Amino acid sequence: MTEFLMLATILLVSGVIAVPLASRLGLGSVLGYLIAGIAISPVLHLLDVDVIAIQHFAEFGVVMMLFLVGLELEPKMLWQMRHRLLGLGGLQVSVTTLLVAAICMGLGLYWTISLALGMVFALSSTAIVLQTLNEKGLMRSGGGQASFSVLLFQDIAVIPMLAFVPLLAMPDLMGHGAAHGDDHHEAAMSLVAGRAGWQVALITVAAIACVGFIGTYLTRPLFRFVAMANLRELFVATALALVVGIALLMTLVGLSPALGTFLAGVVLANSEYRHELESDIDPFRGLLLGLFFMTVGAAIDFGLLASNAGIVVAATVGLMSLKAGVLYVLSRVFRLEGADRWLFTLGLAQAGEFGFVLLSFTVVNQVIPREVADVALLAVAMSMLLTPLLFIFYDRVIVSKMAQNQMVEADEIDHKGNILIAGNGRFGGVVARMMRQIGEQPTVVDYSSAQLEMLRKFGTKVYFGDATRPDLLHAAGIEDARLLIVCIDGKDSITQLVTHVAQHHPHVHIIARAIDRQHVYDLYQAGASDIIRETFDSAVRTGRSAYQALGIHPYQSERLARKFTRSDRALLLATANAHKPGVPLHENEEFVSLARELFEQQREELESQSDGFDLQSDKAWTPPPENLRINSGDKG
Template sequence: MTTALLQVVVFLAAAAIAAPIGRFLRIGAVLGYLAAGVVIGPYVLGRYYALEDADQVLHFGEFGVVLLLFVIGLELRPIRLWSMRSAIFGLGAAQLVITAFILAAIGVALGLPTWQALFIGLALSLSSTAFALQVMEERGELTTRHGRLAFSVLLFQDLAAIPLIALVPLFALGGEEPKMDLGSAGLAILTIAGVILVGRFLLSRLYRLVAATGVREAMTASALLTVVGVALIMEAVGLSAALGSFIAGALLADSEYRHQIEADIAPFEGLLLAVFFIAVGMSIDLSVLVAQPWALLAIVAGLLLVKTTVLYGLGRWWGLANASARRLGIILSQGGEFAFVLFSVGMFEGVIGRDTASLLTLAVTLSMAATPLLLLIDDVVARALKPAPPDYEIPPEGEQHVIIAGFGRFGQIVARVLRARHIPFTALDTSIAQVDFVKRFGAKIYYGDAGRIDILRAAGARKAQAFVLAIDNVDASIRVAEVVRENFPDLPIYARARDRIHVHRLLDLGVTIIERETFLSALELTRQLLRGLGLKPDEVTRLIATFRRHDEKRLYDDYKIYTDQEKMRANALSAAVELEELFTKDIQDLGDGDSPASGERRDDRGSVG
């Protein structure tokens, strides 16, 4: 009991320490887990706390991969999966076939038997689903185009791993008959169909009954039971537990309990994935590293080079930009966790020897460790290759036009209306990436700082009819307003404000036509909310109009004292009481038959919304 608890303490300590250190060193949590596994493994500290079998830990940690695929299934609705079929079965299949063929050809050139080389090529062509998804999530790249394509490739690889594992005996030197005969294949197909049918019609009803009890622990237990149960059924017929968990998750993707299930599973998934990567690190045979260092480095370098090159080429063929295609190649360049399974089964079936299996397993592990480092190098290269933005673009000098400073969400809406009405405008933005992106859609936008007098003159500020200040950053907005007010005092400024303090600072500069960016949308949402709560239309209209008048009055009252926080706090308290009294009076007036107040706002000139 004491030894078991000691092992649990060691693993928890490794998981708790490795991830923060990995993030701090910017090498990623996964690489931190791998390093921690090496440290606590049998070749370093394992002998001091009676570590019995690192392989058992690895098998236990593989359940984290099963949970990961279940969560992925939850996120992937069947309709979305169908929409991704081209990338999954097109790009994914192309990557697997081309990579396996190239790696097998290299193996044959080095003297390996053809079937053995093909087996190794197929195993090494698989990437690590858990590793790649974790890295992309850490870096916020899952939602990018190359991130979505990477996910499609990984999904195809997970699907392909199942028949590969089943057909390992075909690669055996003795040419024995495969264990997966027609009867077994039929049983596997029927099992998958049965899981889909049961999950489709029973799982949601089961979770509805559990949810009705209101016992959260029962919901968590049901989610884990679903994953473990499907995994056991799949393994019983010789299929992958990971595939079964993915199917189960996908079947629940349309369930109203999807988010609750995901929240319940997430802690177990994260912890078991950490155990998996720590176990991978523990399984590294350091004696192989000492005995065959050059062969090991050659395999790792060749694997990374071949997979990165193939995926880069396929990414370009699929329409990715140069940087995105390079990123796709690096993210999926490592070997995968299914390679560990294939090498283990291949060794058992006599396809490869124990020494070869150990060497390849270590190579896959080191390829995982190399991926975050390659991504860091790619970040440095991307920054070095990125051309310096121009000083500014000189827009054509307009006449009787509108200048829009800031072309984000706010400025683009203004521009779309002006364009539809054929009112000329010149848009300026300080983000070269935003300028390049918007130009693709045919918008007239120029790179430049609207706070520079030379750029404003080049944009024809002297002949402009109006200046729209739509810059998101408050300090930058104030700086631009100062320049425009000082150099073009007759140019009307229509300003966007983030909050009340922003309004007050603009008022200090004499800008009076100001719209708070969320004010009107919040009022409209509140209007719909009150109607949904059952209030009568007249009462809703009057409440919204009263609040708007009161808030604008308070905004101007606050302006007189906005530099004094104590007075502002006192004013806020008294204003809340005053608003409550106004609402009470409005309700009484409605009861007396008064007509509702109009929601129309006064003349925009000199108003604040």
């Protein structure tokens, strides 16, 4: 127990120190984690920690990340990507594999070893690249989309590669070779082991269909059931169970868990629980990936690096230039322009975490001798370490050089989620409909499951979630929002939401609903752009109806109502600065005396006129006194 706590403390503390520092220096979180890993590697060594075991555990972060990526990707979009996925991804993997293999053979390695190394090095790091693209907001750019296509193809390609590697085994070549080690990648349980080909195919198809079925039909009732308990942690547990369960199912049938959860994500991309799932899974993804990067840093064997420095550096540089070269040619063939081309070329030039997996697998299967594998492992790690630097180079040099073209593109990419509506009750519902009238598709978030159910019957799209939670706001796209309309209930929740958004996202125009007069002042101080008093408009209309019922002409009633509204607003503004947050209005002496004074003033003004209803603008159609008409004429 103590050891576990010690290990957790070391990992967490080093991450907490290194990542903010790295971000501050503009290096990005990935490099921060890698550096933290390198820094603690002697300590971990002293404690005799199995870094690789932790790394395999942390690889689950990649699975979660692909689930989140899937959530962002509707099936329609995935279908539109198919040419890029197969074309770009397929060519990148096959061309890089063959080139690396050819070069290795040229260097005198046996062809099976060369081919295995080719496969290892063809794969890039999904973890680093997607994390960085998301962090920099480049996911939706042309280069980001192309990179994603390639990464997705690679993640799928790992599966046939794992199947192919044992065929390359040539035990007699290995000499003293590796003894049969334990293989953590071969599932202990399997639904497909030892079955005929057609059975395997059938089971695999059934498993994928099962994921689709769960995503389409089971999640909605499941989440509705969970929502009844109204406990936040239950949602997290459900979301985790969903992801872990699907990963397990995929492992059992011998498919990539990353691919399975990705598919589940795609199926759920249209679900109203999408933002909720996103915000529930995201912290785990972040923690696990951080842990993964740290283990990559910690696993670098500096002793081995020192003794093989020449080979490792040559291998790393050669590998990265080769990969970049292939990517550059592909980007030309597939017409990526400007900064997108460079993002694609530089971003994917490293080898990745699946390279680790394949390497250990090849050693176990006696395809690659351990000495070669150790050097290759170092090259993979070094290339991952260099990737954040390439991204920095892209940021500082290429983007600034191409800033102008990129800006024009950025505007056109995607303007969805510009309007965020929190709360979709009777109030928010009307606002949302008004937004749709002008062709906008607001992102609506609400926390009432019953309400969602009803709206879904009417074909209205609403996302489930608590809008006062920063992580949910983030998932719903507050960063890109132009407008936030707060229609939730509960004075404190409203104030809390407005305060948070005004502080952290000052670019967002906030329209908020105030419950009462005191709340108007609270929201004013919290930073709301427009404050709408919840019941004021209907109260004024009620007063206007009363005027009419008293026999006052409808148009005069309307003008009286406007007059009242105007003077009430003036009063509100005049007393705003006397308000002290947290002090009830009637206990605030300054406010009370000022309000009394202004009320008095207003009453005097009204009463000084000949009758209570005589308004300044009414003079316009009051005939001038008889005596004056003759001299100066009537206005006609």
